[in-house]
Amino acid sequence: MESYGEFLSWAIERGVKLNAIEPRRMPGRGIGLVATRAIKPDEIILDVPTSCIRSIDTVHKPIIRHLPKTISIHGLLAADLALDGSSKYAIWNAVCPTPEDFAGMPLVWPQELRTLLPPAARDLLSKQEAKFKRDWATVLAAYPEQLDEERYRYAWMLVNTRTFYYVNPKLKKRSKDDHMCLQPVADLFNHTDEGGCNVAFDHEGFSIKATRGYAQGEEVKICYGRHSGDFLLVEYGFVMDENRWDEILLDDVLVPKLSDRQKERLEEVGFLGKYILDRETVCHRTQVAARLLCCGVREWKRFVDGIDDGERSQKNADQLALKLLREQRHIAEKRITEVQLLDVGLPQQKEVLARRWKQIQDLIDVNIARLEDYKNSS
Numbered sequence: 001m002e003s004y005g006e007f008l009s010w011a012i013e014r015g016v017k018l019n020a021i022e023p024r025r026m027p028g029r030g031i032g033l034v035a036t037r038a039i040k041p042d043e044i045i046l047d048v049p050t051s052c053i054r055s056i057d058t059v060h061k062p063i064i065r066h067l068p069k070t071i072s073i074h075g076l077l078a079a080d081l082a083l084d085g086s087s088k089y090a091i092w093n094a095v096c097p098t099p100e101d102f103a104g105m106p107l108v109w110p111q112e113l114r115t116l117l118p119p120a121a122r123d124l125l126s127k128q129e130a131k132f133k134r135d136w137a138t139v140l141a142a143y144p145e146q147l148d149e150e151r152y153r154y155a156w157m158l159v160n161t162r163t164f165y166y167v168n169p170k171l172k173k174r175s176k177d178d179h180m181c182l183q184p185v186a187d188l189f190n191h192t193d194e195g196g197c198n199v200a201f202d203h204e205g206f207s208i209k210a211t212r213g214y215a216q217g218e219e220v221k222i223c224y225g226r227h228s229g230d231f232l233l234v235e236y237g238f239v240m241d242e243n244r245w246d247e248i249l250l251d252d253v254l255v256p257k258l259s260d261r262q263k264e265r266l267e268e269v270g271f272l273g274k275y276i277l278d279r280e281t282v283c284h285r286t287q288v289a290a291r292l293l294c295c296g297v298r299e300w301k302r303f304v305d306g307i308d309d310g311e312r313s314q315k316n317a318d319q320l321a322l323k324l325l326r327e328q329r330h331i332a333e334k335r336i337t338e339v340q341l342l343d344v345g346l347p348q349q350k351e352v353l354a355r356r357w358k359q360i361q362d363l364i365d366v367n368i369a370r371l372e373d374y375k376n377s378s
């Protein structure tokens with residue numbers, strides 16, 4: 001087992017209080033925090049005082065002065081991390097992931113792999129990349145000599161994957177996306193879809209409370225949010241085995257079935273695109289689009305307006321949904337083979353991408369089984 005002694009002493013000296021948890025390397029998840037004894041529900045397991053967090057208040061003043069006020073807090077914190085030549089945070093930095101540990105982040109993948117991402121992940125990645133490019137352009141203009149893109153991207157990914165929601169009077173004036181800070185030790189909690197801990201903060205600091213019991217040796221996790229698999233892959237670089245909040249986009253199989261006129265009709269009522277399948281059902285938007293494909297326009301209109309509950313057309317809509325799901329499953333199967341045959345990208349990058357498609361296949365299978373059961377029972 002690795003020793004995190006120096007880091008823990010450093011954190012404790014600065015007022016961090018750990019109760020019944022300690023860091024440990026977790027296979028496939030980097031470092032995590034593990035219960036050193038049985039933990040009861042409602043026990044406070046970690047306190048991190050405001051004096052130890054890295055936020056807008058701790059960014060070096062010359063950096064604040066040198067960068068335009070319009071830069072995002074994400075971009076600013078990343079600049080502070082990347083330009084920091086002091087030893088102030090060296091002990092904390094030493095337990096942070098290395099640039100190689102970020103190989104799972106699609107932001108660093110070769111183009112050939114990125115094009116094989118599921119559509120929702122591709123959309124998220126292009127938004128993330130636009131954000132990164134904006135921040136990098138701003139920082140490069142201010143520090144053309146001191147930084148290169150790779151070093152800045154590494155710092156930017158540290159901020160992306162390790163910040164907590166945080167707001168103080170200075171941040172209050174900014175958009176919600178800028179409400180963030182880094183905190184030591186708490187940034188070692190891995191993600192679970194099921195809650196498990198409550199994270200709260202006030203002007204004194206952060207407090208993390210167990211919301212259920214943990215056995216000794218069990219990993220204690222927090223929920224980063226109700227995120228889909230595509231979101232977790234793009235924003236954090238990992239795929240979970242089970243994720244109750246997972247969902248996928250069906251646009252690639254549904255939109256091509258619509259004529260131009262049908263697309264216009266859907267656009268007019270605000271239902272074109274973003275057709276989502278989660279673990280339990282297809283979304284209402286999908287129901288609307290499916291009905292346009294299998295009902296007359298008048299009946300469809302009544303369904304859109306809520307005058308018709310759609311009961312009469314449900315069987316046909318389900319039939320169409322089954323067809324779409326089988327097509328989507330076929331795409332997932334094809335993508336897995338394409339990923340495996342690709343001769344670019346690191347093995348771990350290909351593995352994580354193939355796992356995401358496998359997860360998508362499993363989600364589709366659950367829904368196909370449900371729709372078939374329903375068909376057979378009605």
Ligand SMILES: C[S@@+](CC[C@H](N)C(=O)[O-])C[C@H]1O[C@@H](n2cnc3c(N)ncnc32)[C@H](O)[C@@H]1O
Binds near residue numbers: 097188238
């Ligand atoms: C806030 S950090 C958590 C601590 C991190 N494991 C470390 O080694 O420093 C977030 C990162 O941890 C990893 N991670 C978090 N939850 C995970 C999970 N459930 N499965 C796999 N990796 C996870 C991902 O690499 C993610 O970007």
